[in-house]
Amino acid sequence: MRVTRRGILLGAGATGGLILAWALTPRSFPPPLSAAEGEVAFDAWLKIGRDGVVTVAVPELEMGQGITTLIPQIVAQELGADWRQVAVEPAPVSGAYANAPLAARWSALWLPLLSGLADEPDDLLARRFAEGEPFTATADGTSLIAHEAAARAAAASARAMLAQAAADRWGVAWEECDAVDGHIVHAKRRLPFAQLVEEAAGFDAPDPPVLRPRPPGENPAEVLPGASLRFPRLDLPAKVDGSFNFAGDVRLPDMVYAAIRHGPIGDTRLGGYDTGQTRGVQGLLKLVNGPSWLAAVATDWWAAERALTLIAPRFAAQDRAGTAACEQALEEALRRGRASRIAESGEPDAWLSEKFEHVAHYRVAPALHATLETATATARLADGKLELWVATQAPQAARRAAAAALDIAVENVVLYPMPAGGSFDRRLEHDHVAEVAVIARQVGKPVQLIWSRWQEHVAGVPRTPARSVLAARTASDGTLVALKVRIAAPASFHEFGERLLEGKAPHAGRHAQLQGDAMTVEGAVPAYAIPHLVVEHVPAVIPLPTARMHGNAHGYTCFMVETFIDELAARARREPLSYRIAMLGHDVRLANCLQRAATLAEWNGGAAGSGQGLACHQMTVAGRTGRIALVAAARQDERGIRVDKLTAVADIGRVVNADIARQQIEGGLLFALGMARGSSTAYADGLPLTGRLGMLNLPQLADCPEIEVDFIAGDDDPFDPAELAVAVAAPAIANALFAAGSTRLRTLPLLAGSA
């Protein structure tokens, strides 16, 4: 092994030593990739073998969003590889994959008093924190923002070194060589990477790396639905024959299975239980007590689950969560609570003290993630080291949770990243990781813990409920002059931070609910030019812990704002599209999305009886902005809400993989359709009243609208489209239902108020 001037790691079977990770970051890390015999590792991102396989490291959780294809595609295009020679492997936790932009975005969690110092995406403080933690979380659409440049730089460096090896053989200048389809080419000569890679290891990469003039990407207009794909997803063949392993599919010698019961939501302790009931359970091995849970371990999972059903352990629980108490706390906060002013412009105090022309109240119920895969983890404790097979969006937090549960050093927790069967931010939580660690120690064997669906509803922390009031001053022609948005909700983001970074249990983390929290009202500042505006967050302490969820606050703030705007347009007897466009003179790109969506959907003006509604939204993450507009065609019948068609137009800058971007928008729209129809539960006595998936009114194939997705081509750095789609669906559907003749719907789920 040797380390070049540029510090790129080279060498077959290299162990030990340090790499100086990519040209962008002057810091060194232990090399995260181990190169096998016949392989050369380039930086933290790729290995090339003398068999021609290019293996790309992916440091983020694959949960369906396609990151296992996107990062390899970036490497392959920059390197000049043949897509068929590209392989992929999950990367271990390492500072070399620090997610600095997300650390900056979440700086209020780790630098609470001074977060203003570290909330720029390229901020040095945020990078230091992310590298030191190491903080490699997959969240908030930051994957490409965090990793594209580094992965590209590594691939460009590898290409230069391969070119130097070939040029040396041919006696030409390496700068005249190109890399195409896995070969270095010069005039009519070509050599595959496979034959060059070991020599390439002896050359230095230029500093800075010489990137291709065109960044990785595809023109979405050339990738029509159903067409053959240049970069098909790498994870799909294994997903279609049952061989793709999730955490619950891991099988270890001598492994046993665990099921679990948690107490009601609240300050809960495990009480008494009678083991006499379990005598007939074949295969039951052991019961394991936790502070607020009881686990059963057996030779198969169903036996463990059955034992717990028969035992029906009792719990002592104070401060139990209930919907009535949540509603009362939110109502009280909305009426009389002290607000944190999150955003303002113009002179809101002069304009927004009284005499509103229009006021509307909104109510948002808690939402369940309802991932198909329940919380699952596999663990083996041997010789003081814990091995963990688990899907997590925040791997270091998972390691810390396990280490704290066993009182061992975090270095003694080895995490094997597994993909998730859906997450929607559910895998930012790690209660099951701490539990499986304790169970593994008590049992003395490798163990696989699987939460039942009912446990997922009881102990899976939901997206926060909220109450809000929107109030407007309008000019005589109905034009919006001043807007006040006041949202009451617990400081859900800070509460989440208590669990993620402090390792608090859900109930204990609630102490952070009472503080101003910009993230909990994110998306409430409309995209429109409004002369006078104020957005307030009124914190409320509620008896229910709350969590992050796909779309996060945008999932309800965009609903409030965009249905309210529709009400204002209707009140002014103005057509909803032109009413919006009139306020978008400063944002031509969003106006363009709206107009394009209206054209594609054959927008009919949204008049009464038309059944068409629209909404638009923009989001900014780490300095990049994405935009979307959506036209919905919907109606209400005896079976509830029927959505016939959704037409989306997104402006997300450069599109890396067009079909994956389309998948992300389709998926975001359907996830939000689920939130518009259901995905929710009430609580009483600390328990959810909705215990089954089938009670959540989630859309099935028969409920799926026709979906059309179009992109506005652009060269800006890519923006992740998924959460844009989540934000915009519920308001467009609600507006369409109003246009179809329903009443104004101001609740989420939409029909929650009319039940």
Add this chain to the structure above:
Amino acid sequence: MTRLTVNDRPLEFRMDPQTPLLWGLRSAANLTGTKYGCGSGDCGACMVLVDGAALRSCLITLGEAEGRVVTTIEGLSPDRSHPVQQALVAEQAIQCGFCTPGIAISAAALLARNADPTPEDIAAAVPNLCRCGVYPRLVRAIQRAGRVMRRLETISAAPAPGLTPEDAARAVPAMRGE
């Protein structure tokens, strides 16, 4: 002891006959392609073919499956060659993949009795829940699989597993078989 045929092999399960077939398959037979999502028949992630019919394996016991012929996703084809498998990959009607085995089984059962289904036929035959949102692609994928079954079309989107380096090198010039 319960005896049944799983993926063309005779198996004897030394488990409580009340155990749902799902957990016999997963915990004992290590056929982990069949997924647990709810245990109550709501999600369809555990769908398997029982004597050719798509059934939720969480809702039938090993005892009830005695003597019957069960096909799981692992047994749908030896090499991903079932038209449904090829079409799901070709249309990228898969995201996280957790619901995919169950969807493939539902679709295969439908096409076995009707290789030219309408969108309504498909919606009725595929009750599976997918949270990632692959629904818009499913009708297209399953109709395309039907065309393959009717020999109107071929697809080679998902390669067979276990390619040797020599095979790979023959197909891809950048690879070197050794």
